[in-house]
Amino acid sequence: MTEYTISRGxxxxxxxxxxxxxxxxxxNSLGTDMRLWDPVLPLLPDGLQIIRFDKRGHGKSSVPPAPYTMGALVSDAEAVMDHLGVKDAVFVGLSIGGMIAQGLAVKRLDLIRxxxxxxxxxxxxxxxxxQTRIDAIRQNGLASLTDTVMERWFGTDFLASPEMAHWRAIFEQTPEEGYIGCSQAIAGTDFYSSTSTLRCPVLGIAGTEDGSTPPDLMRETLNVIPGSEFHLMQRCGHLPCVEKPQEYAARLTQFLKDTGHV
Incomplete structure (x- = not known):
């Protein structure tokens, strides 16, 4: 395992x-860091170079003043891949990470297969x-949203599990300025036109109990991408890689095999 800190602007x-x-x-998603993928990575096949990064405002990355733009977040991911000399990668993005994936795949076809x-x-x-969410954070702090966010993130079964404490803590450790900055980036993004130009293999994954990006919203995006696939995970919320890592890893592995990546 090798760690890097890549400076851009x-x-x-x-x-x-x-x-x-x-x-x-x-x-990873808004309000988490690269630990989001910890449950899935040990279940993936050998022969992969796994690259994770903390987007700006999260984890161990810098927390510049808000607002952020989606263009900046996409360029951050681009800088990581360019620095590492990575091309023809499979890019897995969840929530805001999925928006970054869309933007980067359109911008740099040489990086993403x-x-x-x-x-x-x-x-x-x-x-x-x-804006309502940002105002609530400014007035009452990020922790004031924890209960509401957890209910959007997780299905009923997982909400009752002892693992919840870990994910609550990760959310509340997120720098408020970083959360607000990324929220502003999401608020200003509509990728329907550009995403409709994608012609690479695309797999969409949704959870039946996702209160943040419900399955129908995921389907609407996939409907504009010719040839895309859709996988619906039952009794999962917004972070199915956490709730059902075995199923998530199995579907991801199948996609990697179907696309000839492994």
Whole structure:
């Protein structure tokens, strides 16, 4: 395992590289860091170079002042891959990570050979919805949203599990400025037109109990991408890689095999 800090425009992006072989890049959701993928990675096949990074405002990366733009977040991911010399990767993005995946796949076809869009969409929510959330954080702190966010993130079964404490803590450890900055980036993004131009293999994954990006929203995005596939995970919320890592890893592995990546 090798750790890197990649500087771009005064912002340091922390990333971690494990293994060797065909590259797979993972981008996590709003309010989490690269630990989001910990349950899945041990279940993936050998022969992969696993690349994870903390987007700006999260984890061990810099927390520049808000607002952020989706273009900046996409360029951060691009800088990571360019620094590592990675091309023809499969890019797995969840939630805002899936928006980054869409933007990067359109911008840099040389970097991306296939995409997994997990619990995401070309457009998520409205500017008014995101502003309401930002105002609540400014007034009462990020922790004031924890209960509501956990109910959107997880299905009924997982909400009752002892593992919940770990994910609550990860959410509440997120820098408020980073959460707000990324929220503003999501609020300003509508990728329907650009995402409709994608012609690489695309797998969409959704959870039946996802309160943030419901399955129908995921389907709307996949409907504009010719040849895309859809996998619905039962009794899961917004983070199915956490709730049912075995099923998630099995479907991801099948996609890697179907696309000739492993």
């Amino acid at each position: 005064g912002v340091d992006i922390y990333c971690k590289v494990e293994g060797s072989g065909a590259p797979v890049v993972f981008a 296939a995409v997994v869009l997990s619990n995401t969409a070309a457009k998520i929510g409205t500017k008014e919805m995101w």
